[in-house]
Amino acid sequence: MKRFLCLLLLSPAMIFAGDLKIEDAWIRAVPSSSKSTAAFMTLVNKTDKPVLVTAGTCPVAGDVRPMITTKQGDGVMGMAFVESFSVPAKGKRILEPGGDHIMLMQLKEVPKAGSTVPLVLTTESGGKQGRIHLEVPVR
Amino acid sequence: MARTKHSDARSRRIGLIIVAACAVVAVPALVVLFAMAGKSSSPWFGQFDPDNHPAYNFSLTDQNGKTVRLQDLRGQAVLLAFGFTRCANICPTTLGNLAAAYRKLPPAAQERTKVVFISVDERDSPETLKEYIPFFNERFVGLTGPPADIGTTARAYGAFFRKADAVGSDRADYMIDHSTYTHLIDPDGNLRVLYRFEQLPETDKIADDVLRVLGTQAPGKRP
Numbered sequence: 001m002k003r004f005l006c007l008l009l010l011s012p013a014m015i016f017a018g019d020l021k022i023e024d025a026w027i028r029a030v031p032s033s034s035k036s037t038a039a040f041m042t043l044v045n046k047t048d049k050p051v052l053v054t055a056g057t058c059p060v061a062g063d064v065r066p067m068i069t070t071k072q073g074d075g076v077m078g079m080a081f082v083e084s085f086s087v088p089a090k091g092k093r094i095l096e097p098g099g100d101h102i103m104l105m106q107l108k109e110v111p112k113a114g115s116t117v118p119l120v121l122t123t124e125s126g127g128k129q130g131r132i133h134l135e136v137p138v139r
Numbered sequence: 140m141a142r143t144k145h146s147d148a149r150s151r152r153i154g155l156i157i158v159a160a161c162a163v164v165a166v167p168a169l170v171v172l173f174a175m176a177g178k179s180s181s182p183w184f185g186q187f188d189p190d191n192h193p194a195y196n197f198s199l200t201d202q203n204g205k206t207v208r209l210q211d212l213r214g215q216a217v218l219l220a221f222g223f224t225r226c227a228n229i230c231p232t233t234l235g236n237l238a239a240a241y242r243k244l245p246p247a248a249q250e251r252t253k254v255v256f257i258s259v260d261e262r263d264s265p266e267t268l269k270e271y272i273p274f275f276n277e278r279f280v281g282l283t284g285p286p287a288d289i290g291t292t293a294r295a296y297g298a299f300f301r302k303a304d305a306v307g308s309d310r311a312d313y314m315i316d317h318s319t320y321t322h323l324i325d326p327d328g329n330l331r332v333l334y335r336f337e338q339l340p341e342t343d344k345i346a347d348d349v350l351r352v353l354g355t356q357a358p359g360k361r362p
Contacts (some may be wrong), residue, residue, distance in 0.1 A: 033271055
């Protein structure tokens with residue numbers, strides 16, 4: 001019974017984890033003094049509805065949010081928070097250095113190259129929320 | 140396989156259409172290709188400056204508290220970028236790529252090359268830079284200085300920066316929008332090549348450019 005209850009509680013997360021496939025995830029190793037770093041990956045949406053990545057949690061970071069890189073002309077770049085990353089139906093979205101990324105802020109400890117860090121992404125699709133549990137290598 | 144006369148005639152017609160279409164497409168395509176070939180005939184990967192524009196002779200403080208002037212680096216190739224240590228995406232990408240390009244240089248060329256990172260963030264001190272710069276390469280130089288000197292230096296190199304949004308609720312934890320060009324300065328102190336941020340992952344080609352400004356281009360490499 002207990003197991004059944006657990007399955008019942010977990011099932012929405014499991015379903016949505018299947019909706020979005022995460023490929024080539026990695027977290028950038030940064031100097032020990034850093035207060036933030038970034039996670040990169042390819043978000044692949046297998047469903048016929050857009051899936052949003054709205055936020056995340058990570059044990060080494062106080063705040064995890066989607067962030068875009070803004071290009072303001074003449075080589076000027078900046079970063080800006082966004083509400084979510086939308087991954088189009090049957091499409092993908094690439095998070096890569098110098099572009100979109102999951103920003104890990106208020107680092108409690110700086111992830112070391114060669115280690116892996118648990119990262120949970122919060123998703124939303126058709127009004128339903130989901131969670132994706134990842135173990136992300138640091139490099 | 141048996142084919143009817145009808146289908147043979149049809150495939151000949153299709154063939155003719157294809158030949159005609161190819162001719163229509165090929166002529167402008169060739170013109171474009173020649174134009175592109177002309178453009179890429181420059182041996183330089185970055186945007187080359189053929190004139191001898193002296194690079195601004197900054198005088199700033201490095202991560203060890205030592206004053207560094209550009210003129211102290213005469214005889215060396217200098218890769219120069221602007222940024223700030225709290226930058227979580229652009230600056231580590233830039234410095235990571237420059238470190239990879241640097242590692243591709245032969246030891247003798249490394250001795251004659253300096254990668255210089257100028258912080259445009261008044262929160263960065265020599266101590267902050269000391270914790271930051273060696274992570275990418277022990278030999279890289281991180282520079283800071285009074286805001287007026289940083290401003291003058293940035294303007295002289297056409298670099299732009301401005302305070303942007305706070306990262307969280309703490310207003311002191313703001314980010315900085317900044318230009319992302321990297322300059323390659325030759326051993327005589329002239330601005331020689333300019334790279335866009337998007338070009339930096341091509342570290343082989345940057346290493347080639349560095350060897351070329353050092354005048355030690357290995358034979359048989361990109362002509």
